Amino acid sequence: MTLALLVRRSLRQHALSTLVTAGSIALACGLLMSVWVIKRQAKSTFSSQTGGWDAVLGARGAKLQLVLNAIFHLEASPGNVTWQEYLDIAKSPMVKLAVPIAVGDNYYGYRLVGTMTNLFTEAEYIPGRRLTPKPGGRIFDQELREAVVGSYVAQQLKLVIGSHFKPFHGLNFDPTKQHDDEYVVVGLLEPSNTPADRVIWIPLEGLQNMTGHSEETSTDVSAVLLKLRSPIAGQQLDLKINRQETKLTLAWPIGMVTAQLFDKLGWLNGVLELVAYLVAVVAGASVLASIYNSMNSRRRDIAILRALGARRSMVFSAIVAEAAAIGLLGAVVGVAVYGVIMTVVVRLIQVQTGVVLDALAFDPVFLGAPAGLVLISAAAGVVPAWKAYRTPVAENLIPES
């Protein structure tokens, strides 16, 4: 009770420095938690973000580019796959399902992807879940200029069933390059929290034959999404396509290809971690400086407490406990800081990629960061506590004039 009273009153007496110092701890705690969660979640979420596909077949090029283009709808296509090549892979006994996609147009920056209806009727982006239109909508007719709109695009562009639109040429929005072809929205997809939410889906032939597109490549596709019959099939196709053919690339397994991106960005994670650790060290130092600088004004109180019978160890403990309490206060506020940072980051990642990170999924850093910062704060309190421990009583009982 006595220790708690001493700590409580001291924190109140030095309220401003307590708040500023706890604020720096909170920032450090929030940053540490965010950096670790983003690092872990981004890698695991993106690596598991396969759209339910096992592999992607595309033109000769980098596997990562192929995956980013076909699964995440981010990069440009590395080239085209002929219709015959699509038919060949689709007929392969190792392939369970093959869905071609074609890209090359956008509507106000959101990508149009031409595909076939079996993307909606046969493919599952996670087991048991398909890209499904909301009630009142339907999948486009392969023969008509109809579109099914991802939930995020619909929300951003305020597209509803019955909306008409004319796409723009290219993957980046250029108002001077609008096509004459007009499409009508016939379905709005339920949110899937996948990159599919950021896409406008139209019939494959619609995109292939859009006015202004080259007739020579009008039957080509950008990539073929593949569901394989077994993991061995993946190995066999990998061997056949990547090692023997020269025109095509098979990105398999998709998760491993995506993980390469994060391996390449490992240095960036290292920098972010370093910054977070430095902030933690500075926060610890600020606890030390704040309490140490107040020691002169505390000397008389310490002497009075000692004159009342408080042991040196009690005075020492009170200072360390106060430092730990500042750390605890900072850690609690740090959880709120984490919430704010993650709200922004999750939204940003969703806007850019359609992938949604789960900021509330348990991560060991939720315990480690607050506990570590409380420990750092308590350790920072040892130096001023030692000064308090050594405070002579008699000479400090006299008030300062």
Add this chain to the structure above:
Amino acid sequence: MLSRLSLATTLKAVTLLEIANLRKAYTGPDGTRHEVVDVPRFSLAAGAHLGMRGPSGSGKTTFLNLIAGILAADSGSVSIDGQDMSRLPEPARDRLRAQSMGYIFQTFNLLQGFTCLENVLLGMAFGRGVDRPHAIKTLERVGLGERLHHFPRQLSTGQQQRVAVARALASRPKLVLADEPTGNLDPDNARIALQLIREVCREQGAALLLVSHDQDVLRSFAEVIGLDEINRAARKQEVSL
């Protein structure tokens, strides 16, 4: 002089405080040693009230601090209730001070960040333990029942000294040391504070050793001695002056 000393030391059977060959010196800035306390023998009976006359610079605060164990003596012994403080390790000395002594300072030495009640509770916390009802009762006894949750800065100087009195006496000490307790008070408040200290000490059966240079304060004591009568260092100082 001898008769006064003997008065203070007669109750041998119930001696509470006993001092023998107590010495304390300080080293000055020029490196020379200045002896401040040199008391061959002094004792105080349990429940006795003794006024001690001590002009400024006579070493009275040092003497009281040595008794309280706040200062370590160069040599000699201070026994409280049969326990020699000089032989006790510091934590035990702290505990003995908290359990057996109350100290009233001229400058009150209240903890400014704590309420009146908390100041009194802290005075109890390191000794026999916190007894909240008794702390409240003691504050009521000194007339501050309505000021329990006030901070010292919200009180007059007279009221602050009453908090200091309550803090010193709430833990039911056997010995109360008072160092110029009325030195910062106006005459009316000084009279009230002195009366209060003596009354509460009497009610609790505590011995009181009050040091002051104020003759009006000392006049209220049946028994008064001069610090220079027991402190050879003070006498030497007078000679050298």
